[in-house]
Amino acid sequence: MKLVEVDKVEILTLQDNYIDITAMDNSAVIQRASPIKDMQLKNSILAEHGFSALVTVHADGKASSLLFDFGFSEDGAARNAEMLGANIGSVKAMVLSHGHPDHTGGFREFSSLIGDRRGIEFVCHPEVFMKLRYLKFGEEFKVYFSEFSKDTVLTEGFLLRETADPYPLMGGQVMFLGEIPRLTDFEKGFPIAHRMEEGKEKWDSIEDDSGIAMYVKDRGLVILTGCAHAGIINTIRHAMTTTGADKVCAVVGGFHLSGPFFEPIIERTTGELKAIDPLYVVPTHCTGRKAVLHIEREMPGKFILNMSGTKLTFSA
Numbered sequence: 001m002k003l004v005e006v007d008k009v010e011i012l013t014l015q016d017n018y019i020d021i022t023a024m025d026n027s028a029v030i031q032r033a034s035p036i037k038d039m040q041l042k043n044s045i046l047a048e049h050g051f052s053a054l055v056t057v058h059a060d061g062k063a064s065s066l067l068f069d070f071g072f073s074e075d076g077a078a079r080n081a082e083m084l085g086a087n088i089g090s091v092k093a094m095v096l097s098h099g100h101p102d103h104t105g106g107f108r109e110f111s112s113l114i115g116d117r118r119g120i121e122f123v124c125h126p127e128v129f130m131k132l133r134y135l136k137f138g139e140e141f142k143v144y145f146s147e148f149s150k151d152t153v154l155t156e157g158f159l160l161r162e163t164a165d166p167y168p169l170m171g172g173q174v175m176f177l178g179e180i181p182r183l184t185d186f187e188k189g190f191p192i193a194h195r196m197e198e199g200k201e202k203w204d205s206i207e208d209d210s211g212i213a214m215y216v217k218d219r220g221l222v223i224l225t226g227c228a229h230a231g232i233i234n235t236i237r238h239a240m241t242t243t244g245a246d247k248v249c250a251v252v253g254g255f256h257l258s259g260p261f262f263e264p265i266i267e268r269t270t271g272e273l274k275a276i277d278p279l280y281v282v283p284t285h286c287t288g289r290k291a292v293l294h295i296e297r298e299m300p301g302k303f304i305l306n307m308s309g310t311k312l313t314f315s316a
Helices: 076-084 107-114 150-155 232-243 263-276 289-298
Strands: 008-015 052-059 062-070 091-095 121-124 133-138 141-144 159-162 167-169 174-176 193-197 200-203 211-216 220-225 248-254 280-284 311-315
Touching: 008 076, 008 211, 008 220, 052 211, 062 107, 076 107, 091 167, 107 150, 121 167, 150 159, 174 232, 211 232, 220 232, 232 248, 232 263, 248 263, 248 311, 263 289, 280 289, 280 311
Parallel strands: 062 091, 091 121, 121 159, 220 248, 248 280
Antiparallel strands: 008 052, 008 311, 052 062, 133 141, 133 193, 167 174, 174 211, 193 200, 211 220
């Protein structure tokens, strides 16, 4: 499923776990959120444990945008969108990486900002709507995820597209990656994630986890993930196999390498990233401090620190 090549991809992060308004490291690729409004320091950007991004592709003098994930709190990412001047009403599609609440919480607020939802596709894996998911720390200690229901999407008027297969968006300029095959020998998923099915407890592989990919002319794939529960290396390889692309411009998103279950695979993951050799690596959200520092140390010329309010521009 070959992607239609684009001239430029812009990823404006509406919510991420980190913010630093004093960074002052703007470049052709990086544009940080400005704290200045009306020549005063008062334009605060919020950081939360969640992720949301406005993605805009440019080709032949035209721009098209989609919203990827919706953040954690009801209005955190949407409030940032307003402070950043993001035109949410222009989006042509909504894409949800997976059904966890740190990616679904702001859905209704964004829906209200879009206004007329007729004809706008909402794309996700069918298991996004799985009920009774939880983290099992012990038989007496289970932390349940809030449910994101199919009715929530349908009552807002979106065209729901549930697919485990890759799905083209915006005239083939963007590819929803569908279900990610688990092929590496070290990316084994979240061991404490569970769910109930027909009254029985089962390990939750979080198969609804996915991402999107675009192809910038002469530069390669731009891959965006929510949490990469399938493994960031599995995700990148699936994107390359699905699109037929042989080079990667940028990998952006949560790599889910935080905490004791995933820290043992930080070095292996970084080694595989180095072998794939993208132009840019932008770990966000759930990647974790140790992993971010390791990737920055091992890939200094490719690493970009992401923040709430950062706009990344990848051009031909």
